[in-house]
Amino acid sequence: MTQGSPVLPASVRREQIVSIVERQGFARVTELSRAFQVSEVTIRTDLDALAVAHVIERVHGGAVAGHR
Numbered sequence: 001m002t003q004g005s006p007v008l009p010a011s012v013r014r015e016q017i018v019s020i021v022e023r024q025g026f027a028r029v030t031e032l033s034r035a036f037q038v039s040e041v042t043i044r045t046d047l048d049a050l051a052v053a054h055v056i057e058r059v060h061g062g063a064v065a066g067h068r
Helices: 008-025 029-036 040-052
Strands: 026-028 058-061 062-065
Touching: 008 026, 008 029, 008 040, 008 058, 008 062, 026 058, 029 040, 029 062, 040 058, 040 062
Parallel strands: none
Antiparallel strands: 026 062, 058 062
16 A cells, blocks of 8 residues: 555455465554554454454464464
8 A cells, every 4th residue: 555545445455454464474463554554453453353254363463374
């Protein structure tokens, strides 16, 4: 995302978060917040929803790929 980009709908943002986590293996809340230009609270909410759906696993500070 570039500066000045419109805020993505949650569903689109979450799909992109999953892609990032799967590609990198781990993603930090702070980095995702900066990349998507949303608050850390918004990213935590997204990560929590993805973890409940067993798409990613929440860990301290971010998320990892897969669900253990």
